Amino acid sequence: MEQAPKYSFVLPVYNEAENVEPMMERLATAGAKLDAPFEVVWVNDGSTDATEAILEKIAAAQSNVRTLHLSRNFGHMAALCAGLESARATHAVITLDGDGQHPPERIPEMVRLWQEGADIVQTVRSDSGDLGPTKRVTSRWFYKVFNVLADTDIPEGAADFRLLDREVVDALNNLPERARFVRGLVHWVGFNKVLLPYAPESRLSGETKYSLLRMMAFALSGITSFSVRPLRLAFVLTLLVVALVVVYLGYVLVAMSSGKYLTPGWTSTMFIILLLGAAQLLVIGIASEYLARMYVEQKQRPVYIVRKRKTSRE
Ligand code: UDP
Ligand code: MG
Numbered sequence: 001m002e003q004a005p006k007y008s009f010v011l012p013v014y015n016e017a018e019n020v021e022p023m024m025e026r027l028a029t030a031g032a033k034l035d036a037p038f039e040v041v042w043v044n045d046g047s048t049d050a051t052e053a054i055l056e057k058i059a060a061a062q063s064n065v066r067t068l069h070l071s072r073n074f075g076h077m078a079a080l081c082a083g084l085e086s087a088r089a090t091h092a093v094i095t096l097d098g099d100g101q102h103p104p105e106r107i108p109e110m111v112r113l114w115q116e117g118a119d120i121v122q123t124v125r126s127d128s129g130d131l132g133p134t135k136r137v138t139s140r141w142f143y144k145v146f147n148v149l150a151d152t153d154i155p156e157g158a159a160d161f162r163l164l165d166r167e168v169v170d171a172l173n174n175l176p177e178r179a180r181f182v183r184g185l186v187h188w189v190g191f192n193k194v195l196l197p198y199a200p201e202s203r204l205s206g207e208t209k210y211s212l213l214r215m216m217a218f219a220l221s222g223i224t225s226f227s228v229r230p231l232r233l234a235f236v237l238t239l240l241v242v243a244l245v246v247v248y249l250g251y252v253l254v255a256m257s258s259g260k261y262l263t264p265g266w267t268s269t270m271f272i273i274l275l276l277g278a279a280q281l282l283v284i285g286i287a288s289e290y291l292a293r294m295y296v297e298q299k300q301r302p303v304y305i306v307r308k309r310k311t312s313r314e
Contacts, residue, residue, distance in 0.1 A: 003037055005064065005088055006037055006091040006092075007037075007038040007094065008041055008087035008089035008093045009041065009096065010041045010043065010083035010084060011041070011042055011043065011096055012045050012076055012082075012097070013045065013079075013099075014045040014047055014051075014209050015051060015209070017049040017050040017054055018206060020055060023098055023104070026105065027040050027104045027107075030107040034111055039065070039066060039087075039088060039089070041086060042059075043068045043079045043082050043086075044069045044070065046071065046073035055069075068082055068086055070082060080095060080160060080182050081172075084169055085173050089169075091166060091313070092164060092166060094111075099206065100201055100203060100204035101200050101201055110123075110163040113194050117192060118165075119191035119192045119193070119307070121163040122193055123198045124155050124197050124198070125139075126157075126199050138215055143156040143158075146219070149227040149229045150223060150227040151226070154183060154187055155187075159183070160182065161198070168186075168191050171305050172189060175302070177225075181221060184225065184226045188301075189305055190307070228292035228295060232285070232289070234282075234284040237285075242278050245271070245278065248270060248274065
């Protein structure tokens with residue numbers, strides 16, 4: 001039987017026909033430096049251009065290349081999950097984009113950090129790289145908002161260029177939830193993490209597949225799959241309204257004791273409005289709390305994950 005590869009390089013691609021071949025060459029060069037068997041897993045996320053044909057040609061010529069064609073465009077995260085599930089590496093999996101923005105030349109260094117004991121080598125974009133101005137701003141905001149709202153922190157600029165130990169890949173594959181925001185889950189699972197700065201390169205060819213709208217949808221799905229804090233807004237508003245009641249009550253008392261004339265009916269009307277508002281918000285807050293619990297439960301994430309002891313990292 002064919003020997004199982006020690007390393008898998010996983011690349012989700014959607015209409016990257018011009019980029020596949022140049023990337024393949026760079027991957028082969030990087031892989032050769034590892035002195036160990038490796039495989040390249042291309043996940044074709046429902047491309048409508050020549051991506052499929054080019055991938056098949058490469059796979060026919062090279063035995064360590066495998067392809068996976070999804071039945072339609074399922075999105076970057078789903079394609080990444082498909083790749084992680086089919087990776088056969090016994091040691092570690094490296095995921096990267098197929099457009100050349102994640103330089104494969106850094107792979108040997110990532111593997112070295114893994115050999116030194118890191119379970120996750122997460123690359124983080126340094127500012128020196130070639131990232132458009134829109135991307136720079138939207139990305140910065142995304143990480144900020146995410147980290148404020150969610151309980152899991154993602155390092156700023158930590159995209160989907162990373163090495164994952166086999167153990168981590170298994171943990172991710174075993175998560176029962178459907179909506180997989182890999183970028184957050186990788187940090188949620190824990191393990192020993194090492195950050196590696198890198199300068200992003202510009203796209204080899206073609207356009208980004210993430211329009212501003214798609215990026216916002218991506219951010220929203222990421223935040224809502226990691227945070228129930230927005231649901232707690234009603235409680236915060238309740239406190240605000242109660243504070244208003246107290247302030248208003250103070251004002252009324254002072255006005256009355258100093259004999260100031262108050263319009264009849266005004267005070268009682270104000271109180272009824274404020275109190276009803278607070279009561280409604282409170283009930284919404286309580287309902288949201290139960291909703292949040294159900295939401296967390298239905299994700300069925302494991303209560304804990306064991307980090308097994310490693311024997312060898314050769
Ligand atoms: N991608 C994918 N499915 C999609 C969108 C993108 O597999 O629906 C791939 C794409 O081919 C690339 C990677 O995901 O390899 C990152 O996408 P892109 O470069 O467009 O995003 P950006 O780098 O601009 O964030
Ligand atoms: Mg890109």
